[in-house]
Amino acid sequence: MVEAPEDLPHAFAAAWMARDAGALARLCTADADFVNVVGLWWRDRAAIERAHHYGLTTFFRNSELSVRRVEVRRLGDRVAVVHARMRLSGQIAPDGTVAEDRQTILIFVCMRGGEGWQAVAVQNTDIVPGAETHLRDGDGFRPQDYR
Template structure:
């Protein structure tokens, strides 16, 4: 019985250890997020290799799924050179959650200005943006360095958020 209790205590303690992230790792992850959001702000993605894994993948707000650093970088650059020309991106709240010592999930809110798909031209009925996006990022630690390995972007619907079943008072 002592062995069982001790084993359970060790297991629970190990689980808590993995859930807590060292401050240096969280700071390193936040720095990667800053590098990524700097690209969104300056519309230049030439340094993606600094903060992404070679096999990075990205799902954008309309469900396009890009795989591999070359395609993720190319797609971001082309979209920011067309429909997002002159569009503002302002990063907001960031949360970092440790999954394992080498894997973390980051959620980031970002305010996005108005844009006009599919080509950046205002046709009177194609305005999008002027809203909040919520990005989910998967970070991995490789050779002591935190890197983005997957990302997904969702537009936050203000109408839907007003009816969030979790946010409604019980």
Template sequence: MVSAWDAGDAAAFSEEFTDDATYVIYVGLVYTGRRAIEEGHVPVFEKWQKGTRMSMLVREIRFLGDATAVVLTEGGIGKRTIRRDKVQTYTFVREADGRWRCTAFQNTRKNSLFIRMNALSSPRP
């Protein structure tokens, strides 16, 4: 996914998803299906995020059997400095050909004010 994003390649990016995947971005827009994910990313790569790169830090991988995994990441996109200002949840499935593809994606923008407020109000160990 990162390589496809960095290349600005909507077709390659969408190939990382199942045919019936759901893809939810932080503003609440939902794409359903690989074709919609590809079509939705063409203007992203040609206009809104042209020339950006992706940074992804995997925080947790949880296997829910031999063919399903939930992956929690922190990530972001940018041209020079890339802040990991979002949290993503991916659900991957192993398809019949043995390849892992994402079947569900949720992206949430971090809110630094609420994160600080929560840290201040949480009990200290």
């Protein structure tokens, strides 16, 4: 059970490192929403568990996820928004090599209930150094800086 909202990102990283998709999903309410870095949207705990089980047993099986910074904005006694800057290393690329490290920001909208603090919504966003937005062209998305 997560006792404080600022502990939620650390519990997420611990479940990730244990490759325990069930524990990771239980950090979310039964009807939680989770949007990953490419916009895949999982609409409940079971879908969140299935998606993370797949990733944690394939291309993320050797990865390491660490929490770098956590900021909490309480919206009352039972509701908080948590921003967590995370670092991911060890992802396996499609050709079998190890991809370069990346940083993300996870946003947890969470509430306190009988099972402690749980996320009702999670959004994962990649940090792209030197970019302000993405452009889409015939080759897909690419980072863009207008400065």
